[in-house]
Amino acid sequence: MENKQLVIMANQIASFFMAYPDENEGIQGVANHIEKFWSPKMRKQLMEIINNNDSQTEILEYVLKASKHF
C-alpha cells in the first residue's frame, strides 16, 4: 500500500477523534481504531513511515501520539 494513502487514512481517523475535548480520550480513540481495524502489516508500515519520517503528507499530531499505543 502506498505510504501516502496510509497516512491519509490515519489522518482521517485522527480528524474524527480530534473533536473530543479530552485529548487523551481522542488519542486513545485513534490508537484503538487502528488496532481494531487495520491489519498488522498496515500498522507496521505506518510505524515505519513515522519512525523514518518518510511521509510526504503531514502526519497529524494525534496519529503520532497514538502510534505510541499501538
Next chain:
Amino acid sequence: MDDTRDFGTPKKDSLESVNLTIDGKKVTVPKGTSVMRAASELGSSIPKLCATDSLEPFGSCRLCLVEIEGRRGYPASCTTPAEEGMVVSTQTSKLADIRKGVMELYISDHPLDCLTCSTNGDCELQDMAGAVGLREVRYGYEGKNHLDSKKDESNPYFTFDPSKCIVCSRCVRACEETQGTFALTIDARGFDSKVSAGNKNFFDSECVSCGACVQACPTATLMENSIIKSGVPEKSVTTTCAYCGVGCSFNAEMKGEELVRMTPNKNGGANHGHSCVKGRFAWGYTTHKDRITTPMIRKSIHDPWQEVSWDEAINYAAKEITRIQKKYGTDSVGAINSSRCTNEETYLVQKLVRAGFGNNNIDTCARVCHSPTGYGLKQTLGESAGTQNFDSVMKSDVIMVIGANPTDGHPVFGSQMKKRLRQGAKLIVVDPREIDLVNKSPHIRADYHLKLKPGTNVAIINSLAHVIITEKLMDEEYVKERCELDSFKIWSDFVSLEKNSPESLELETGVPAKLVREAARLFATENNGSIYYGLGVTEHSQGSTMVMGIANLAMATANIGREGVGVNPLRGQNNVQGSCDMGSFPHEFPGYRHVSDKETRKLFEDTWGVKLQGEPGLRIPNMLDSAIDGSFKGLYCQGEDIAQSDPNTQHVTHALESMECVIVQDLFLNETAMYAHVFLPGSSFLEKSGTFTNAERRISPVNRVMTPKNGYEDWEVTQLLSNALGYKMNYSHAAEILDEIALLTPTFKNVTFDKLNQVGSIQWPCNDEHPDGTPTMHIDQFVRGKGKFFITEYIPTTEKVNKRFPLILTTGRILSQYNVGAQTRRTENNKWHDEDLIEVHPHDAEERGINEGDWVGINSRAGETVLRCKITERVQPGVVYTTFHHPFSGANVITTDNSDWATNCPEFKVTAVQVSKVTQASSWQEKYKSFSEEQISFVDSKKIKV
C-alpha cells in the same frame, strides 16, 4: 401457520371484538371486520368478485349480498362491518337468484373461451359461475359488448385484454392502495366504463410494472405473458427474492423444472403480498444464454478459456492458492463474498478464509455500501443493525428519509411508506436530488426537502441537532434513563456551538436555515419520528460519522425502542445484513465479535478444529492496494463484481491484473471474471437452499426449486475448494451450515431451517430470551446497555470542486435495474433503462451548450467517461447525477479512492467533475470495448483445448 385463503377484506387489528351469528354459527371477530371476512373465517365462503383481502372493500360487484335479520334489503357483505348480535344468512334462495342474475349479466359480455383461456382452472369468474350454479345465459352477443376490444401487449411481462374485463376495479385499487402509483383509472361511465392507464398503453404510462394489478385481477384480463405462453403452474415453492434488501417472500410457481411465474407471498413478513418489477418479473436471467455452467481455467488473462471438469478446476484453484501462499506468505491471498449469496454461503467463504487460508483476509460488498452502518450503530446503540421492522413505518408520525430513494431502490417498502404518508404522516427528505417522494408521488408532498449539497450530510445532521438541543426539544427523561449522560453532555455542548447552527452552516449546506429549523422542530415534536437512510448517508468520507449523527438524533428525541420510530438503514442488496452478520468483515467473526477476543476465538477454534489468527485482515481496498504493491497475489471472489461496482475502476483492474490467481464464482462472465484465471460457475437463487437476512434483520428461507444448472449450489463449490485445500468440510445441506451458525452466534441461537419454513421468517435476535425473534430492538435498554452519543464534527471532503472540476457528480439507482445490472440487464427490464444517463441541470447544460440527448464527456481526477445527457431540474445547479447499471458507462471510472474514515466505504456520492459536449466515446470506453470483446471471444473459443 400460513393461510393462503382469500378472506375478501383486510384483517382488522382492533382490541375490541364483536360476536355475531352467520348461517347459524357463532363467530367472534375484531371490531371493524367485514361480514364477508367473518364468514370466511368461519369457513363459509360468500361469492365475490370485486373483493379481495389485500384491498379495502369496494362493494361494486353485487355478488356478495347477504341477508341480515332486522335489516331491509340485501347489503354487500364486503362493505358491511360485523356488529354485536348480528344474525346473518349467506345462502338463501333469494340470494341465490340475485347472484345468478348478476353472474348472468357478467357472463353476457365475456368471451366464452374458457377452454383456451390462459387462466382456465385459475379464474375467479369461472369459479363464481360455478358457485352460483349458472347454467345458461339468456342474453346473446347480438347487442353492444366489449368482445372485440383490442389487447394491450406493450408491457413485456403482462398483457391487458379488455375483452375479459369485468370492471371490478381491483386493478385500479391495487395500483392505488397497494403500490401507490395511481397509474390506472376507470375511464368513462356506464357501459363504456373501462380500465385505462391514463389513455396510454401500459408501457408508456405511469405504470411501474409492480404486478399488483395482475395479482389482483380475478379474470384473464391482466395476465402474465409467461402463463399465456406456458400455461398454469403445477406446483409452488415459497422462497425469497434475490434482489434488494426488502427481501420479499415469493411463491415460485413451477411446471416441472421450469419456473413459469413468481407471485408475491401474501404471508411474507416483509412484503405482505406485494412485489416490484424486479422480483415479480425479472427472473429470466436465471436461464439466460449468457450463463456459464462449465468450469473454466486459463494461465493468463490474455489466454482463451479452457472448459474443464469440476475436479480439474477446483484442484487447479487449490494448487494455485497453495503455491501463492508458499511463495508469498499466508497473508498473500484472500476472498470477497457477496450479499447476493445466502447466509450459509457467506458464512462458509469466511470460514474457508479463516480456517482454510489461515488468515482474516475476508471482506464483502457491504464494504462499499453499508459498512458505516455496521460501525456507527454498533458504537452508538450496540448492534450493527436497524432497529425496527418495515411495518413499524405504519405507526410513524414523521418520517425522515436521508440519502435514500425508497420508491426506486426499495420499491415494496417504498409503497408501504407511501401508504403511511397518504394516511397523513409528515415527511422530511434530506437529499441533493428531488426523489419521487418529494413531489412526484401522487397524493404525497414532502413537508420539507432539505436539498443539501452533496458531502454536507454531517453539517445538516449537526444543525438539526443544534436546533433540537438549543430549543430544548429533546426528551430529557429518556436520555437520563436510557443513555450515557456524560456522552450526552459532551455531545449536546458540541452541537450547541454556534458553528453548528443552521445559520452558520447555511452557506456550506446550501439549505436555508429556516427550513432546517422548521424540519428539526417537526421531527422533534411529533410523537413517533423515524429515520430511513440509504447509501446517500454511508458512501461518503464521513459515512460513519453521519450514521452516528443519525443515532444521536434518534436517541435525543426518544425515537428508539418502540414501534413507529427508529434508525432504519435501507440495505442495498438482498443479503447485506446477512453477509455482515456472518462475519464477512476482516476484523470480526459471525455475530460481530472481534477476532482479537480470545474467548470468541477459542469457541471458533474448538468448533472448526484449527488455530485462528487474532489480528484483522485486509479490507477490499487494502487487498487491491496490496495487490498493486505486490504482496497480495490470490483472490477468491464469490458473486461480486468489483471491476464494475467498486470505485476508481482503473485502480481495481490494475490490482486484478497484478494478481497471479483470481478465482471468480458467478453466473456470468462478469467484469471481474475478465481478469480471472479460474471461473467457477455459480447457481442462481432458484437453484439453492439457504437463508437471506433483509434490512429489518428478517431471516427468510431460500428454497431450491430447480436443479443447479452448473451442478452445484454455491456453498458446495466453496466446500469442494476447501476440501481440495486440505481443510475438510462435510455438509450435506445448507440447513447443516445454519445449524453451525446458530451454535456459534448468540443472535441466531434458536434459528433452524425447518423453523423458518414453518413460521415463514424470523427477525434476529432469536434466542432463549426472544424465541419468536425481535421485531423491535432496544425496547427496554440498548444492546450496549446505555446509548452512547458521539461527537460528529463536520469535516468537509477533500474532494473539492475547483475551476477544472466545477461540478459534483453523485450516483444512484433506478427502479428497473439492480446494482451492476448483471441480472436485470439480462431481462426485459432493459426496455425501461438500456443505458445510464447523466442528469444535468438546465443552467449547467446551457452554460456548456449541452442539449438533451447529447453525448457528454465527464472528467474527474480519476478518469473520464462519456454518457448521454438528460437535462432535468431534479438535480440542483452544480450537481450532476448518474446510475451505474451498465459496464460501458464506466460510472466508476470517474469515482475516486476517497473513502469513509472508519470503514473505507468509498465516497461514491461526491466526485468533482467537469462535463462537456463530445462526439465520441472516452479512451477508457474504447479500451474497455476492445478488451471485453476479446474476453468474450475467449469464452466463445473455450472448447479449444490447449
